[in-house]
Each structure stands twice: as C-alpha cells, then as structure tokens.
Amino acid sequence: MPQPSQPLRSLGFLTIGLFDEADPARGHESTLSIIELGERLGFDSAWLRHRHLQYGISSPIAVMAAASQRTHRIALGTAVTPLGWENPLRLAEDLATVDVLSGGRINPGVSVGPPMQFERVKYSLYPDTANDEDFGYGRVSRLLGFVAGEPASTWAGTEGIESYSDRVQPHSPGLRSRMWYGGASLRSAQWAGENEMNLLVSSVVRAEESTEFDEIQLSHIGRFRQFHPAGRDARVSQGLVVIPTDSASAGQIAKYEEYARGRSVRTHEPQGPARMMFAPDLVGTSDYIAEQLYANKSFREVNEVAFALPFSFDHEDYVQILTDIALELGPALGWRPAPQ
Template structure:
C-alpha cells in the first residue's frame, strides 16, 4: 500500500441539509444536530452545500450563524456558495458578521458561473440587469477584495450623528486567508492559486489534462492531481497552499446489514456515471467509496490526488436517514480517521 506523502491533518465532512417542505424546521435542526455531533466526535470542520429553489439549504451563511452559537471549536464552511446568485458586497458583510460571531471559524467556499437554469430564473433574480450581469471570476475577485478590507467606497467619516467606513464592516482580519474556491478545472485551479485562495476539490472534475488511465480512459485521480499541482504552482504559498478533497466516503464498520445493503445499492446506482465523461462539459465523477475503514483507507492511499492533500471534507450521501449519518460520521471519526494516520484533537 503506497504511503501518503502528507499525513492527514484535518478531517471534515460535508452535508446537503435536506428538509421536508411540510416541516422545514426539522430538517434544518437535523443539520445543526449533525454539526454538533461532528464537534463532539472531534471533526475539524463541517461544511454545508448550497441549494436554491430546492429542498436543501438555500442560506448556508444563516445556518452556519446558528451553528456558530451551538458549537465552540469546529470550523464551519460552505461548499460552495455559487456567486451568480449573490451581491459580493452584501455577501462580504454576511460572511464577516458570521466569522466574528463564530470566533474566526468560518471557511467560505465559493464558485463562479451563471446560476443553474438561468433562463428560467433570471427575471426573478435580476429583473433589470439580467443580460448585463458578469458571472465570471471578476465576481469572486470583488468578493475577495471586500473581505480582505479593500475600500468599497471613497467616502468615510462622520455625517450628522452617524459614522461611516470606507470598507465592509465588521472587518474580520483572518477571514481573507480562509476563503476557498470550489474548482474542478485547470483554469479554476490556476485562478484560485493566483489570487491566494484555498482550493476545494470534490468528486467531480472536468476531463482534461492527463487522459489515459489503465483502461485507456480518463483517470479521475490523475486529473484531480493535475489540478492540485497547477493550483500550488500559481499560489504564493507553493506546496504549502491549502487543498481539501471532498470525495463521497461511506464506512460500514458499525453499520447494520440493512444499512450496508442500502449504501452499496446507492453507490451502485451512481457508478455508471463514473465510467466516462458526462455531457458537453465532459464532467468526470469519482466512484463513491463504500466499505470498511481499512478497505477505504487502502483505496485512498492508492489515490494519486489524495496523496497530495492533508485535509478532507468527505461528502455525506444526499438522501440517507439521520441514524445513517450518525453511524457514518462515527465511523469516519473513530475508524477511518485513525486508519488514515490522523491524530485525534486530544492527542
């Protein structure tokens, strides 16, 4: 079994936070309970997905504000906020506010590009400016500038009884170093590195770069590895630049036979999309990892991209029950983490 070149330093997890339309509070409470459990189990970070006009978390910043008041140690991240739905100035204010409330634990992950189904939502989202909006990297650059304290206006000082600042308030000095870009392409990886961001990699990449696996098709791990190296080549911190990997990982050590069967069926249904690039964008999906912690650790140690990272945010499956998540998180923290060489926070 090949050794990892970087000992696992940070263990995190990612949840989508689904809810029932008839009882949305229960679903949001379940997400907060999962984050609280993650802290008790010793995870370093908990991340939430962002879903608009769906039955998932539409306001991750608000959810993490609540989580910040129910936890004290675990880092809280978004993976990711699609900036096409956001005003960078207003988002910078929200992010800084939650970072202050959390005591400097917020890790905002963002991405660029047009909102999903833009033609059907643009009139509701940008009624007057729909055809003029820029959904490229400039949107992320503006957000970074505001978060890092660059001026948002040329006016500051006292006007009547009110005092104005020329930069976003509150200003949280460390937040600028905890901004992440969710990228699955060489272009995004290079841009994130050039702008001093951290890089979130997931179970989806664009099939580009190294293109020949053992069977002659694209090799997910090698493509993801090329993105990580391109990112670090452009980043001021070089090989020390932070990268977090987010594969779907389901350990079964303490699972019941019924849970194991459900997990294996879930992964099997998703396997066909991993055999070849999908759609015009040539998106390549990584297989879900299901099995004992020993088996998963062996597969990860053989994964070329995993060997380049020392942080992970393993993604929880979308549609499982709360008891399934409790079992998976418990095994991740108590079985898989140690199998990957991670030391517990108390060690």
C-alpha cells in the same frame, strides 16, 4: 492496514442538509445536530452545500450562524457558494458578521459561473440586468477585496450623528486567508492559485487532459500549487464521498451499496457537453476505504479532506457514518481527533 507517509492533518465532512418541505425545521435541526456531533467526535471542519429552490440548505450562512452558537471549536465552511446568486458586497458583510460571531471559524468556499437553472430564474434574480451580468472571476475578486478591507465606498466620516466606514463592517482580519475556491477545471485551479486562495478539489471535475478522475484531480492540485505563492504549502482540501460500514447494520449496508450502484454509471466516462467526470463513491470497511484512498495519487498530495455525506440518507445513517469516519477511518489515515 496502510501506513500513512504523512498523517492526515484535517478531517471534515460535507452535508447538503436535506429537509421535507412539509417540515423544514426538522431537517435544519438535523443538520445542526450533525454539526454538533461532528465537533464532539473531534472533526476539524463541517461544510455546507447550497441548494437554491430545492429541499436542501438555501442559506448556508444562516445555518453557519446558528451552528456557531451551538459549537465552540469546529470550523464551518461552504462548499461551495455559487456567486452568481450573490451580491459580493452584501455577501462580504454576512460572512464577516458570522466570522465574528464564530470567533474566526468561517471558511467560505465559492465558485463562479451562471446560476444553475439560470434561464428559469434569471428574471427573479436580475429582473433588469439578467442579460448583462458578468458571472466570471471578477465577481470573486470583488468579494475578496471587500473581505480584505478594500474600499467599498468613496467616503468615510460623520454625517450628522451617523458615522460611516468606507469598508465592510464588521471587518474580520483573518477571513481573507480562509477563503476557498471550488475548482473543477485547470483554469479555475490556476486562478485560485494566482489569487492566493485555498483550493477545494471538487468531486465533479472537467475532463480536459485525461478521463481518469484521479489524474484530473492531481492535475488541478499541481496547477494550483504551481501558481500559488506558497507553492506546495498552499492549502488544498479533497472532496470525495466515503461511506464506512464498520458499525452499520445489514439494512444500512444494503442501502449504501444500492446508492453507490445507482450512481456508478456516471463515473465511467465524461458526462454531457461539458465532459464532467464524477468521483466514484467508496463504500466498505474503513480499512478497505483507506486502502482505496492511499491508491489515489491526488489523495497522497493532500493532508486535508472534507468527505461528503450522501444526499438522501436518514439522520441515523449520518450518525453511523460520521462516527465510523471519526473512530475508524480517520485513525487509519493517521488522523487524530481535535481535543475537546
């Protein structure tokens, strides 16, 4: 059994929230019940992916709002919101509203770049400005400013019987400190540090200085902390796919191993013109996974993780995986569940 030199402080999980097009309510209910289970098991955070025009969560903020009313303690985050799909001012209003509803538990993670499938959707998203939109870091800066309470209007006051604010309402004072950036490159890691965000280290990264996934994640953590005013105290959360099998049935184990085999080819070398590297999935007993994690240099640099649930499993599989993470893997990493 590996002995942690620094206990894992925060244990979270990430879900894509798949659903059947013929019965979307059932899939969304499954996602909410998984988040409720996570809270009962003592997880510190639950994170939601975006899947626009697919059969997964298209509106994590709406799902977080629902989850906030069915939980009391667990933090709720997005990993990540692609800002190319969003208006920063409207997004700031939604995030602040859900943060107030949740009692200050929202952890929004964001990223920049053109939306996926942009050529196919750009005239639906931006019918008049598709070729002029800036999808760079300025979009994040605008969001951060609005969340922090910077002016969104040139005027505040009363007009007739209507009162107006010059900043986003409601204002949630602690939300700015809980903004995360999902970085896949050294440039993004540096920008996040310079702008005092928290960093979500991606399970899909750009091969720049190395083709070893662990080395790439480690370089992102180092660059982020180098440029963040808090230095080594700056918050970093690592995202990997782990599938413990401690209480899994023989059928589940076979399914999990086949899933990992089908995805393993893409982990061997950079993929595509962007030279993207994918993290290998870790499947096995919690003791085995803990040993693999402690052999990972980047894992030893963090004390927060958000383990990603596989995309295409059944509800009962997620229950088994989450339960084993909380009862077996987490303690093997020095983590202790949050008090109920």
